[in-house]
Amino acid sequence: MDNKEIFLYKPQKKDNDAIKVWFSFPCNYNIGMSALGYLHLFRLMDENPKTDVERIFTDTELSRHNLKDVDVFGFSFSFELDFLNIFKILQKYNIPLKSKDRDDSYPLIFAGGPVLSVNPEPFSDFFDFILVGDGEVMMNEAMNFIQNSKGKKTKAEILEGLASIEGVYVPSLYNFEYDKDGAVSSVFPNIPVKKRVMTDMRCVFTPIITENTMFSNNCLIELYRGCPNRCAFCLSSYLNLPPRYPSFEEIKGIIDLALANTNKIGLLGALVSAHPQFDKICDYILEKKKEKDFEVSISSLRADKLNAKTVKMLSECHQRSSxxxxxxxxxxxxxxxxxxxxxxxxxxxxxxxxxxxxxxxxxxxxxxxxxxxxxxxxxxxxxxxxxxxxxxxxxxxxxxxxxxxxxxxxxxxxxxxxxxxxxxxxxxxxxxxxxxxxxxxxxxxxxxxxxxxxxxxxxxxxxxxxxxxxxxxxxxxxxxxxxxxxxxxxxxxxxxxxxxxxxxxxxxxxxxxxxxxxxxxxxxxxxxxxxxxxxxxxx
Structure with missing residues (x-):
């Protein structure tokens, strides 16, 4: 998509019958290429021989696939107001906004992300299916099912099959009724959608490095998912239960991979210092600093976890604020x-x-x-x-x-x-x-x-x-x-x-x-x- 992109993984050669997927972050390239979760899911599909996936942003002008050839069109949905740009993108390609207005000639439209994983209902009329929970454990399962069903099943039959996958919500299969005061009175069928959780936490990192982003040439590394402190208002704490983290050894390997390709890394998580070996991670970064000059940034810090070692690491790696x-x-x-x-x-x-x-x-x-x-x-x-x-x-x-x-x-x-x-x-x-x-x-x-x-x-x-x-x-x-x-x-x-x-x-x-x-x-x-x-x- 951009000749200045550095791939930290090897895209998989696609099968002849691979489905064609557009996967969108509903903002421009500069912001979308800074979105760690979106890029991680793109990478997983790009490594899948059954999915020929392409990135779509609000400023995308040319694409490899024509809309008529696209089987699935997905969106990463991170914030409540993302719906505005999702509508903009759908209208750009003359796709009706509501699922009920799209016949079998249109691609299946889906979305996932934190907003939809806790309350998909305000947006349920717009998507054929929604991924509820950690997308990395169900994205390829859903895509493979669609690929295996192509040409054999109708859109309605595919959606019924997708609904049997844990974590996949098909809104059209549910009906809500409300009482005179406005509250929900009944939901049919009374079958909950179980949020899908990745229990074997692997280290998620920016798979494509480019200077044309908000975090120019920065490799973001997720150290910790969730938060052990559970502030009562906090979506991140309760969405990402139980808290999980990758191993220290895997994090070391990703730091090495990142520094072989760039001189900037960012440590991400609702509470990065909650990683049980965070001090060792800081020590490792300081050791690497002796070999090469590079920058480190941390999203935020908890006050009672802020110690001299952490601040020293940040200061020596050119971060002057937090x-x-x-x-x-x-x-x-x-x-x-x-x-x-x-x-x-x-x-x-x-x-x-x-x-x-x-x-x-x-x-x-x-x-x-x-x-x-x-x-x-x-x-x-x-x-x-x-x-x-x-x-x-x-x-x-x-x-x-x-x-x-x-x-x-x-x-x-x-x-x-x-x-x-x-x-x-x-x-x-x-x-x-x-x-x-x-x-x-x-x-x-x-x-x-x-x-x-x-x-x-x-x-x-x-x-x-x-x-x-x-x-x-x-x-x-x-x-x-x-x-x-x-x-x-x-x-x-x-x-x-x-x-x-x-x-x-x-x-x-x-x-x-x-x-x-x-x-x-x-x-x-x-x-x-x-x-x-x-x-x-x-x-």
Whole structure:
């Protein structure tokens, strides 16, 4: 696709009867070629002799295959708003957006990724099938089934067969009904889709190196999947249960392979330092540094795991900044969200970073968390100001987002705070941090609201998503589209999805996904955290 690409694997020669697959990351080449999960799945198909796969991006102009010859068209779906570019790509090739409007002359359209693995329902009308869970353990199984069925079965028969593969969800085989209050009243058939999990964790790395990406010439290496700490709001923690990691020996081999082809590596994971041999990994990188000069970056660090060895490794490998997650402004609220991190541990980590060569730290936190009070925001200001005062050689930036309830987490039952309160919190932080000379970077509260609508949505949103796309996807288009549709269709108010506190006993749209942790376990965990909060506060 680009003559400046370096392949760290050998593409497999294709069988004469291999199916033709378009596999898309719904963004431009520069961003798509930085997406580790997408590239890993592309590599697996490229190594499969039964799949002749081609990458497709929003700026793809020429392709090896004509649409009429394509058997399967897949999408990597990472974020709620990815649907906008998926629609754009489908329309570019004159493919109807809804599955029911596509006959057998169109390729099978599928998708997978974290958003769809926890709640596929808002997007279920658009895909013929959806991969729920770790794509690497079912992608080739699904593709091989399609290849073996080509010319022998109809589209409907192929979809019925795909539905028998663990982790494959075929939305057209399910029917939802809703009660007068808008909640799900029944799902037929009552057969859950079991999320597929890769138990034998192998080291995932960037298989194609190119300078034309966000992370130019960088080989990303996944050290850890999931997180052992299980913050109650965190999708990554609960999506990727149980936490897994590749062996130290395999990681060493991938580092060697990467450094033979580039001078940049990035260590990825929700909590890379949770790898039981992380110190040995740092030691190995420092040893390799004696042989060759190269850069190392780490996505983020947990404050209580930040030690001098890690910072030294980053500093010697040219990384001068990093990110730590504070999440909440007070120890009281951090305990409630299961972020067991004290003010003293946070202060010690900043001091370690400052004393060992880091020049800048981004501190990430959330506002509008369940049970948040004014004093939690006040404590956040006090804490960050004290951290900057005590560490003058390091530049601190506080970045915040507003709480978005995520399906399949203990906080999925909580709704969002009202916009007026969230704006007040933002203004307070901006004012008091600015006075102290500390940069403050909040996300858009209005766009966070849109994420929440989709996150807890159902298939009644499908027409709304299409209208929003047609109206150019501005913030105003959501209310315009809703107003237009609500007059003709039975669709709940948007606040029904984003702001409502959901009763434990209510059937949820995403209950059809059988996760590695049960709904009752999520209820029990939330009740445990609530009991901790109320006991400590005397409520």
């Amino acid at each position: 990110t730590i997650a504070l999440e909440a402004g007070s120890q009281r609220l951090r305990q409630f969200i299961n972020k067991n991190l004290s003010d003293d541990q946070i202060a010690a980590s900043i001091k370690t970073a400052s004393e060992n060569g880091l020049k800048a730290l981004k501190i990430y936190a959330m506002i509008g968390l369940p049970e948040e009070e004014d004093k939690d925001i006040e404590n956040m200001v006090t804490l960050v100001k004290n951290l900057q005062k005590e560490n003058k050689d390091i530049s601190l930036t506080l970045s915040t987002s507003s709480f978005v309830p995520k399906a399949q987490t203990p906080f999925q039952w909580y709704g969002r705070e009202d916009e007026k309160t969230l704006e007040s919190r933002n203004n307070y932080l901006k004012k008091h941090l600015h006075m102290a000379g500390i940069k403050y970077r909040p996300t858009s509260i209005k766009w966070d609201e849109i994420q929440a609508i989709i996150s807890r949505g159902d298939r009644r949103l499908s027409d709304l998503l299409i209208k929003v796309y047609e109206y150019k996807a501005s913030l105003g288009s959501w209310h315009r589209a809703y107003k237009e549709l609500s007059e003709a269709e039975s669709i709940p108010p948007l606040e029904f999805y984003s702001k409502r506190k959901i009763p434990f006993e209510e059937t949820l749209p995403w209950d059809l996904v059988e996760n590695t942790i049960s709904k009752q376990q999520l209820v029990d965990e939330l009740k445990r955290l609530q009991n901790l909060l109320y006991t400590s506060s005397g409520k």
